[in-house]
Amino acid sequence: MAKKVTILGSTGSIGTQTLDVIANDRELYEVEGLSAGSNIALLLEQVDQFKPKRVCVASAADAAEVKLHVPAGTEVVHGEQGLIDLAAGGQSDVVVTAIVGSRGLGATLAAIEAGKSVGLANKETLVTAGHLVMSLAKQRSVSIMPIDSEHSAIFQCLNGENPRSIKRITLTASGGSFRDRSRDELAGVTVEQALKHPNWSMGAKITIDSATMANKGLEVIEARWLYDIGYDDIDVVIHPESIIHSYVEFEDHSVMAQLGLPDMRVPIQYALTYPERRPTPTGRLDLVKQGALHFREMDEQRYPMMRLAYAAGRAGGTATTAFNAANEVAVARFLQGEIGFLDIDRIVETVLEKHAPIANPDQATIADADAWARMTSSSA
């Protein structure tokens, strides 16, 4: 029987690649629901091709416009509540969370509460409220399948292993757009330069996160929640080729790694077909042609976001909520040309210094901490 899929954020980088995966294996899937922010033209093309039963857009005005163009019977909803209804409603078996930012939290929790499996790309959700997401998933016996390439790699390395025999997880980081520059050389860099990732084609926010290393900081916290592992046992190394997507060391010092060309359609598809593997239209990795792979130690002086992420993770509670929200605001300000590149980690550090973390927060406390951090970072 076809797997019914809802995609939150179908118009973005992960969303469109998820639809590529579906189009490549059409008989395996039915598209139940799609959501966009404001790219209505692309959403309507997707509706035409995949014929979802429900769609969601950010604003009421866009929803009214979309209603004029979708086939009769297609339900159109909007806003935060619309996204929650889309995630929790309908017949979908799996909800792919490909929206950007912690605004994905409510819909992710609603999908889990409704018993849907989650294909999780939206790492900010776990960073802002990992304990709520993972405990609800456990309570509802819902699987959270990682889509983030590093976490998919770790998931694959852990397949069939005893979790107690894990010694250490190592996340690989490309080093981002400025990996060959010193920190002193970053002062005047432009948005355009920062958006040129050396290996991956991704949305703007994550590409900037990759350049500041906030992405790897978010991923360390994401790994802590997905694999229930302490921060002392999660490492990061710079691997400029992005061929080894991450690796795990076990008690006996065996190391399992997952390798592949940098193409998100592989982890996206694996999250949808697990435990099966299917052919993909992606290129093949030829290690002889690829040649040497390189590794270097993470330098926290060069990338202060690494230090800040570990500090927030170790502080726990709302500290990671504040880390994420401050970073979201700082990146948006940088993309708008309001602040310089080096102001991003300065703002996150300022917010974390002012934040008094609250342990074991509920959803309302998380929302308050998130709002406080956004307000504080918008004028820092």
Ligand SMILES: NC(=O)C1=CN([C@@H]2O[C@H](COP(=O)(O)OP(=O)(O)OC[C@H]3O[C@@H](n4cnc5c(N)ncnc54)[C@H](OP(=O)(O)O)[C@@H]3O)[C@@H](O)[C@H]2O)C=CC1
């Ligand atoms: N891109 C990648 O390769 C990877 C991404 N991820 C994670 O996946 C998530 C998505 O990233 P990516 O696809 O790159 O991001 P994009 O910016 O490409 O896409 C974001 C999606 O979110 C939607 N969106 C934005 N703002 C709103 C809003 N206010 N309300 C509703 N929807 C909104 C966008 O809609 P619209 O465009 O219509 O406005 C779009 O569909 C992030 O959490 C990222 O960290 C993880 C690993 C790899």
Ligand SMILES: CC(=O)[C@@H](O)[C@H](O)COP(=O)(O)O
């Ligand atoms: C594709 C993916 O999973 C991204 O999160 C990627 O890891 C970004 O690359 P960096 O290693 O530069 O952060």
Ligand SMILES: [Mn+2]
């Ligand atoms: Mn990643």
